[in-house]
Amino acid sequence: MSTPLLAVESIELAYGDVPAVRDVSFKVDEGEIVTLVGSNGAGKSTTLRGVAGLMRPRRGRIVFQGRDITSLPAWERAIAGIALVPEGRRVFPFLTVRENLEMGGYKDRRDGARVGARIERMLDMFPRLRERAGQRAGTLSGGEQQMLALTRALMSEPRLLCLDEPSLGLAPLVVQEIFRGIRAINAAGTSVLLVEQNARYALETASRGYVLQTGGVIASGPCTELMHDARVRQAYLGRG
């Protein structure tokens, strides 16, 4: 088989001396949606921070498109093609929706026409954002902010889109809209790495999944199988 888009090899990540991720390995192939599920404190978000370059692993390797990026800082990984939608959305509150999207196209900022065309595509994808294009991002609702965070990340035309808890704090109807958006993004050719506390949504959206517990992988496989795995059902999908 060809080399995976992203290969994470036995990374260990720690906050100070406290390891949050002990030994995690997984891969994302071109065109896939891969999800990391697990309870609070399992190390999902930490792993994602490691992939995006917000934390340096103490051990292990991260390989992206065949290139070792373990020691690259976050901004260089963004330019290499890894986009992160951080937990809690983190849009730029005092910039307008349009300015947020412009910042999303930062790495192609010298090509204004291309960035402008991409902004139009993003506003087509979520028409609600178009209505609010001139509004400060801080005045948007939570769901709209998540749509903005998602499209802002897409503005860089990443190869891999990393999503950290996109459903957090959103109403169920809005969550469905967001996940529809994620599937559409994937269908258009962007690979997705999804970290999500809501295991049901995550497993229904992704093709493969890894189950994390206390900083390690305890199960992995196609989502259809994981959904029937006794441990997963019991721990994350309610009794079963």
Add this chain to the structure above:
Amino acid sequence: MITRTDRAPLIPPSRWVGYLLAFALIVAAPLVLGTPYWRGILVVCAMNVLLALSLNLVLGYTGQLNLGQSAFFAIGAYVSVILVRSHGWNFWLAMVAASAAAGMAGLLLAAFAVRLRGHYLGIASLGFAVITYQVLVNWEGVTEGVRGIYGIMPPPPIKLPGLPEISFGNSLALFWLVGGIAFAVYWMLDNLVRSPVGETLRALREDEVSAASLGINAARWKAFAFGLASTIAGLAGCFYPGFVGTLVPDAFNIVESFTMLAMVIVGGMGSMIGPVIGAVVLTFLPELLRSAGELRLMIYGIALTLVVLFMPGGILQLVQIVRARLSRRAGAGASR
């Protein structure tokens, strides 16, 4: 007559009108305030505007808490004077070198800003200003320490062909010079913050994690902001000694950093015109309160506290609120 139906601000003054007004104000101010005393205050005001503009770039636009801006003002002042007196440099050349030296020192502080955030950076920058002050006091062989340097000449006269010689020995010409430079710096920064560079700096201010995950190299842009801001503060410093005639470390006590901070906050940080308003108000207010004697510091302090408590957006916020009210009233009057 056109009836105003939208809720746009009442008479949005276009940028050019603003620039022309500011230019006219700079030309007219020393002619209206004709006494040497008030002209002197105007020179100080122009320097304060430069300092407030410089701090605002780092604090208001890039979101980096910098409590040590007085250090760069000091470096500009001392380096320019020492180059002229001890090394026989031409003042204008020394001015360029001194501003550059302040800018380099700013890059040094930026190295800390890459690792520290918020209050920690505030403390580090404060420490930077304290160290600079101590160097000025103790490096007597170069700075003359607390004894100070005396008899400093104003900038040398400019001779342009076909025009009378411009001498900076009087506050009128000196104000026009420093005021003109402040105007030029404002114009440059105004364009900068509207450019993609300005957007990048604001993105850093609002969320560094998001900025990094979009490919923004925070270290580089912080260095840019600190470097440019301290160059401007250093430039302001070049004019201070020639104006006062003496140079002592106490002029650059860390309290000065807080005065600059107050100007930016009182005026309204993160906007271009806010810190200018703050600098003008906080330069003239103490002078206008002089008749109140010892009470004036109290009035000054209470006024500052009230602004921070009730108008966190500064005077500019007050102006915007009043303008919004007026336009709402005008809108209500015009509605069918």
